[in-house]
Amino acid sequence: MTDSLTCLTTEKRNERTNHMDQMSTSEILSVMNEEDHKVAEAVKQVLPAITTAVDHIASALKKGGRLFYVGAGTSGRLGILDASECPPTFMADPEMVQAVMAGGGQAFTKAKENSEDDVLQGGRDIQANKLTNQDVVVGITASGRTPYPIGALEHASKVGAYTISLSCNRSSEISDYAECPIEVVVGPEVLTGSTRLKSATAHKMVLNMMSTTAMIKLGKVYENLMVDVHASNHKLRERAKSILMECSTASYEEAEQTLKDAKLEVKPAIVMLKRSVSYEKAKQLLQGAGGNLRKAVEESS
Structure with a gap:
C-alpha cells in the first residue's frame, strides 16, 4: 500500500479556491455550490457500475442475504446513516442492511481517526457478523486506499460474499479487492483533502441510490409510494x-x-x-x- 497521497485527485488543490481565505462569504459559498454541481454529473458517469451493484444487492436480499456497508470516518458514518433509515422507510429487518464502522459505534459521534489504519481489524469486524456467500459487502473510502474497508473486502472475498467498492479516485487501490468497483471522481475538494465535502456527497448519493433501488426491486414500493413505511409515530x-x-x-x-x-x-x-x-x-x-x-x-x- 503506497503511503503517498499526492497522486490522489481527492488530495489535489482546487485551483478555483487557492485564495479562498481572501474571498468574501458570498464568493466562498458560490464556488462551493458550483463545485457541488459537479457531483451529480460524476455519479452519472458511473451509473452502469451502480446498476450492476444494485442488481447483485437485490438478488442477494431476495435470497435472504444481507448488505453490509464498511467504512471509516465520514465514509463509515454515511454507511450508518443509510443503513439506519432502511427499517423505518421500508420496514426492513434491521439485519438486512447493516453498517460496520472503524472504531465501533462510538466513533460515529467522536472521531477515532487511527482506527482506519488497521486492515486486520476490518476483516475481524466483518467476520464477527458471521458473513456468508449469500451476503454483499460495500467498502467505502474516498481516497480508495483506507486499510479498514480493504480488510473487510479481503475477508468477504474469502467467504464468497459479493464485494463492491465505492471510492472517489481512478484506479483506486480498493477497486482491486472488489468484484464491482465504483469510482466517483468528483475532482479536487474546495478545501484541499476535505473529503467530507464533494466526495461524501457523492457517496451519500450512491448509497441512497443503491438501498432505495434495491428496496424497490424487493417490492417495497408501489408506484412511487413507500408502502412498507413503518407507521411508528x-x-x-x-x-x-x-x-x-x-x-x-x-x-x-x-x-x-x-x-x-x-x-x-x-x-x-x-x-x-x-x-x-x-x-x-x-x-x-x-x-x-x-x-x-x-x-x-x-x-x-
Missing part, C-alpha cells in the same frame, strides 16, 4: 393515511380506520381498500404474491 401514521388515500378513493376517515384495522400495516390496508377484503384475506393475497403489492391488487382471486 404521528408523522409516519399521517403519511400512511395519505398513501392509502392516494392509492384508493378512501376518505381520510376511511383511511384512518382501515389503517387501524390493518394493524398500521400499509400494504394490507391498500389491498383491503382496493380489493374490498378483510385484513386476513389481504395478508393471504400479499403472501401469495410474494409481498408484491401490485400483484396482490391486480391478480384475480
Whole structure:
C-alpha cells in the first residue's frame, strides 16, 4: 500500500479556491455550490457500475442475504446513516442492511481517526457478523486506499460474499479487492483533502441510490409510494393515511380506520381498500404474491 497521497485527485488543490481565505462569504459559498454541481454529473458517469451493484444487492436480499456497508470516518458514518433509515422507510429487518464502522459505534459521534489504519481489524469486524456467500459487502473510502474497508473486502472475498467498492479516485487501490468497483471522481475538494465535502456527497448519493433501488426491486414500493413505511409515530401514521388515500378513493376517515384495522400495516390496508377484503384475506393475497403489492391488487382471486 503506497503511503503517498499526492497522486490522489481527492488530495489535489482546487485551483478555483487557492485564495479562498481572501474571498468574501458570498464568493466562498458560490464556488462551493458550483463545485457541488459537479457531483451529480460524476455519479452519472458511473451509473452502469451502480446498476450492476444494485442488481447483485437485490438478488442477494431476495435470497435472504444481507448488505453490509464498511467504512471509516465520514465514509463509515454515511454507511450508518443509510443503513439506519432502511427499517423505518421500508420496514426492513434491521439485519438486512447493516453498517460496520472503524472504531465501533462510538466513533460515529467522536472521531477515532487511527482506527482506519488497521486492515486486520476490518476483516475481524466483518467476520464477527458471521458473513456468508449469500451476503454483499460495500467498502467505502474516498481516497480508495483506507486499510479498514480493504480488510473487510479481503475477508468477504474469502467467504464468497459479493464485494463492491465505492471510492472517489481512478484506479483506486480498493477497486482491486472488489468484484464491482465504483469510482466517483468528483475532482479536487474546495478545501484541499476535505473529503467530507464533494466526495461524501457523492457517496451519500450512491448509497441512497443503491438501498432505495434495491428496496424497490424487493417490492417495497408501489408506484412511487413507500408502502412498507413503518407507521411508528404521528408523522409516519399521517403519511400512511395519505398513501392509502392516494392509492384508493378512501376518505381520510376511511383511511384512518382501515389503517387501524390493518394493524398500521400499509400494504394490507391498500389491498383491503382496493380489493374490498378483510385484513386476513389481504395478508393471504400479499403472501401469495410474494409481498408484491401490485400483484396482490391486480391478480384475480
